[in-house]
Amino acid sequence: MSNLLRILRQRIAHQGPLTVADYMAEALGHPEHGYYMKSDPFGAGGDFTTAPEISQMFGELIGIWCAVSWQQMDAPEKFNLVEIGPGRGTLMADILRAGGNLPGFINAMDLYLVETSPVLQGLQEKTLADAPVQSSWKQYFTEIPEGPLILVANELFDALPVRQFESTANGWVERLINFDDADTLVWRQGSENPATASFIPGPLKDEPAGSLYEMSSAGLSLMASIGNAIASHGGTALIIDYGHSETTCGDTLQAVKNHQFYDFLADPGDADLTAHVDFQALKETAEQAGAAAFGPVTQGDYLRRLGIEPRAQQLESVATSRQKEDVREALERLTSADEMGTLFKVLAVAHPDQPRPEGFT
Numbered sequence: 001m002s003n004l005l006r007i008l009r010q011r012i013a014h015q016g017p018l019t020v021a022d023y024m025a026e027a028l029g030h031p032e033h034g035y036y037m038k039s040d041p042f043g044a045g046g047d048f049t050t051a052p053e054i055s056q057m058f059g060e061l062i063g064i065w066c067a068v069s070w071q072q073m074d075a076p077e078k079f080n081l082v083e084i085g086p087g088r089g090t091l092m093a094d095i096l097r098a099g100g101n102l103p104g105f106i107n108a109m110d111l112y113l114v115e116t117s118p119v120l121q122g123l124q125e126k127t128l129a130d131a132p133v134q135s136s137w138k139q140y141f142t143e144i145p146e147g148p149l150i151l152v153a154n155e156l157f158d159a160l161p162v163r164q165f166e167s168t169a170n171g172w173v174e175r176l177i178n179f180d181d182a183d184t185l186v187w188r189q190g191s192e193n194p195a196t197a198s199f200i201p202g203p204l205k206d207e208p209a210g211s212l213y214e215m216s217s218a219g220l221s222l223m224a225s226i227g228n229a230i231a232s233h234g235g236t237a238l239i240i241d242y243g244h245s246e247t248t249c250g251d252t253l254q255a256v257k258n259h260q261f262y263d264f265l266a267d268p269g270d271a272d273l274t275a276h277v278d279f280q281a282l283k284e285t286a287e288q289a290g291a292a293a294f295g296p297v298t299q300g301d302y303l304r305r306l307g308i309e310p311r312a313q314q315l316e317s318v319a320t321s322r323q324k325e326d327v328r329e330a331l332e333r334l335t336s337a338d339e340m341g342t343l344f345k346v347l348a349v350a351h352p353d354q355p356r357p358e359g360f361t
């Protein structure tokens, strides 16, 4: 039995079955044994590949978007550029290189990376060693000093814990995780409890038995903090992730290991665990905090509107034939509907007095 399974077993013995959110929080974020805490999960040798790791075009276009956002904020002399969950630091390196073409942008920024994993912070330090501005690392977004904000988060919200609720003939119950007699983790239905129904949005309350609803308190509370910061001090945030535009029912829990789907309950700490992002809920939360929200638009549309096609042609014009193939392939992966182009969505949040962010019609 792994160390983390032992810890979970002890916790369940003391407190009873875990919520899905408790399980995800431990499996991903346990300080010693959590998935993100101990290893580098990215790339061909890891478990999954993210957009910035596919091609520099992704981060360059976002870098230009950030620089244009700074202009749209009337180019404040000081602002915070923040990335939450920066992975290997690749996206930020590309943002700084491309954004650096706009005079004044780099000099105006204080750069903050919000990262919970010491291993990934180490990788980020290496990637950004030659960056034109020094980074400061924080564990929580709320530790960042107040001020105008430009914030980016790619594939962060899918990693934040969700609770899962199931509609039954007798009402909504929470899905829980327990140990069976053979010390294997198993699914279990929580008991009927009228309070559970209060978590379910009105339009979904009457969904048929067997329907599942997922809710990320951690995601919504982070979004509320970002929305509040923007409403108070000005700024823009760009949230990119896989998920749905509208709040809906469905089981989107997913475990991935070595680029393959995996059993959600097998090997906690050794597989990436995620859930699809509920963009409608994020959007409403940002608006309730006093910010304006735009989208979500699909990643394919967003990148095309920002000019990924001309950028690909430009790269191809100076490339060898092998490199040309790589550029074409990356363009396809990032934008086409049957790859990342449609499932991945982009939400922007901005101060209500600022112009509409680029890429959002």
Ligand code: SAH
Pocket: 036, 042, 050, 051, 052, 053, 084, 085, 086, 087, 088, 091, 114, 115, 116, 117, 120, 139, 153, 154, 155, 156, 159, 160
């Ligand atoms: N944005 C990167 C990495 C995505 S993976 C990319 O696109 O390649 C998720 C990242 O979020 C990892 O860096 C992980 O360590 C970090 N992370 C997970 N939970 C977090 C939390 N609660 N706060 C900050 N970072 C978190």
